Amino acid sequence: MTGGRRIVTRLKRLLLLLLLSSVFPLASSAAEVCETCHRSQTDGFAHRSNDVGCTACHGTSEAHLSNPVVSSPDTTFSLAEDDAGERCVSCHEGSRMMYWQGSGHELAGTTCNLCHRSHGEGLSEPELCLSCHGDLRSSQHLPSRHPIAEGKVNCTDCHSPHGSANENLLHGDMATDVCTRCHSDYRGPFLFEHDPVTEDCTICHKPHGSVQPAMLDSRPPFLCQQCHMGVNHVGELNDGGGIAARSPNLIGKSCLNCHSRVHGSNHPSGARLTR
């Protein structure tokens, strides 16, 4: 076959593919039938991409198809605890839902359809989570925070709403594992380690937001003096007079004016976390 004939043959194939693609239905036939009346429910139908039609959840509903005014579909759903989740679990089970049973959400009676919308788009994060955890709404706007409002960090970046081995529904087993996934520079190990860093980041930080800089739980030097009370400047009284005197314990970065390697030091002279 010559080069020119080869090109023509390929173009014909391409044209055939295009035609076939435009002829093939875009959705399952079952959804198309339901669409004639339930257009608003089938628009944005989230399961369409996995070839799941209406009958997979609502049953074949032949009586409803014959006489929709008189007969309801075989299965309908409410927010009742017992039935709303069971149909979902019939497909969405296994390893993805391994920690669901007994999880905080499951024991609180949170059913699948409280968060997920089978028909169309519902709320997205963080509004979805704040619809129940409204006490955290104000945290998004505190002076020191994660960029949740800007969409750069989502609740599910740290938390697993379907359950996890961690009691706070965190991904991973410990808070430190979660934090160092993004703040990977603080994982260590360092030559000289700082005890609370290796234990739990939330000893010093409030990940949902804080009035203090760097999402700290308390302000240096007082935060540091909760664990460090030694001679001279370590246990020194820091009061209002120190502001006027421009004490380095209070002004600027406070203790971190010198002890900047507060997450750990890999320097041979760094035992005091100044190097």
Next chain:
Amino acid sequence: MRMRLFLLLAWILVPSLVLGEGDITIGSVYTSDDTFRFGQYNSLYEQGAHVNGSVKWRSEVVDRHWQLEARDLGLRNREVSFRLQAANSFDFSVGYSESAARGNDTGLTPYVGSAELRLPLSWQPAVNVPGFDLTQATRDFDQDIQRKQLNIVLGKRFNPGLAVSGTIEFMERVGTRLTGAAIYTNAANPQAVLIPEPVDQDTLRIEMEADLDFKDLALQATTTLVRFSNHEDLVTWQNPYQSGLGSSVDYPAGTGGIATEPDYDQTALSLNASWRLMPRIQFVLGGAVSRTEQDDDLPPYTVNPMLAVNQSRPLTSLDGRLETRHLNLFVLTRPFRRAALNFRYRYRARENTASRFAWNAVIGDGLDQPSSRFALFNRPLEKETDSYTLEASYRLPGGQRLKASYVFEESYRNFAAVEDTELDSWRFTLSSARQGPLQHRVQVRLDDHAGSTYEWSRPFFQMTAVELVSQVPDDQRWSNHPLLRQYHLANFEKVSIDWRTRWLPGKNWQLELTASSQEVEFDKSELGLTDAASHRAGANLSYSGGEKYQAWAWLAWDRSDRDQTGRDFSGGIEKPANRNVLPLPQGSDPTRDYTVGQDTAAISAGIGMSIRLSEKLSLGTEYMGLDTSEENNVRTFSARDLVGGDLPAIEHRLHRVEAKLDWQVRDSLTLSAQHTWYRYKENDYAWSNLGIGDIAKVLTGGQNPPNEVVNMFSIAVRYTPEGKWK
């Protein structure tokens, strides 16, 4: 081969483009002023106009579905993601994201350079900061960290019971942050500077996961590889001071150096299994191990070549290894339809295999290497925790659910003043059914944390060389005062109450009230944190009038109170904690105590509504306000030289008003206009009107707290051809 690939792509994309749906938005955004708080995370920190755009497009061809999303294309916060799925077959996605974290941009620095910071040739040193001539020698610098992230995920489902996925993530962080750095001979006489530290790091993460699902058995295996690379190993700076420490330390020869975070490689493996033995009994068993290794070359004891170093480092690289082990065993049962009884066992272990050596630190790049008796040992920290949980839950008639649980946790830590700690925790929850117009939830939690004998001398022995230990009297061998109980090791009793009520009086209304309170008493602590309390209350109200009208309002109040006690004392013979050596300030004198009461309160509120003015015109408005106050009240006892006095209150005030108008010109064309007014003011005493030369021994760079009024205007055109995907 290439032609076949082209045909495949064409087969997918061409009809998709023709038959797909979505929208394309192009617009412009204008910010009226330079800011850093308003633009902290949204990259709108500079006055001026930006062209911006976003795309959302999706399409389906037979059983293949793809979607493309992109937003903030004209800003430093841009994101693009593409996803291609084939029903029950494969799932491929690639995403790229940028984000800029902006810090205060009102600071100055005399330093030039990046990892080797030098002062200008015209620099005039001085004993203290006020003696520097900073009018000519400083430049602006921006605290800015840009993060770029690329994610590629490919998942393949071979059959209903087997799926495999792989993820590659690459994250890069580049920028500058403000870091404290000191050159000193002893802690009483530091000479510090705040330097613009360069940040240049990247993290590569590769994860593979396999999921096997059988009828009553589910298995999941995950392996993860992480490589962290820091392209800056050491940051050095030139000492600006002339303080009589010797020509090797003073300007211009004196140089300080701090090590950056080390590179490491981490390998992790986790295996999880869930087995439904019977319809009402499920076992979950999971385990994970990880190993993190770092062997970065250690910097020398000092970067100052003029100082005498006569002892070599015991190691030239740490060759450190951190191993973690986690084990979870859950037995989840439903003995009756309404009841659940669960048992959980969790094991956590952190093991640090680094060796311990005595390090002859050169004090702050300011002194020759001291005698070996002042050497300090490194402490490879380890912790092991066993946690046992028994929980029972019962659904009462009427749909209410009662849950009770007991947790017992014991931990062991090496190199800590308290080796063993135990936590007993009782939790009770009563919640209503999720149906009905009135829903409530109340939780009470009681925690009792206790530790073994507090060995106040242990940290001293662990860190200090034997020669020095033998020279120090028994009752002075402590790093922290013997009466201090460190926060996370201290005995405490904690009571927490959490209450939530949701009222849905009608289909359109929802009111939620929340309140929580927590009181902690550190009953064995005489120094350190002694009491802590936090209280929170909030209300959320929303109304939905269908597509035509929606309104919402919320109010939140947070308060936190912490009390801690300290003791102001000096060193030397005044140090004994238990002996009376008058008249010098000493560790044994309770009159030298002081208390700090930290009270923080925050009130925030928001109100908004969206109205469909007509079929093609909608208006949305929202107001959000925040007011915080922090007080640190200091009280002293009878020591005459300790006066005490409250620190100035720190306040933050934020107001934000937004209004947005959408006009659907045609079915496929919508014009949007938005105005945001933003007002933010802060008066943190640590940074309030801080001049670069304000602190005698710390060259800070100066900084003004944010006091911003910003107007942001944006207009956009959204094209939505047929289809309704928004």
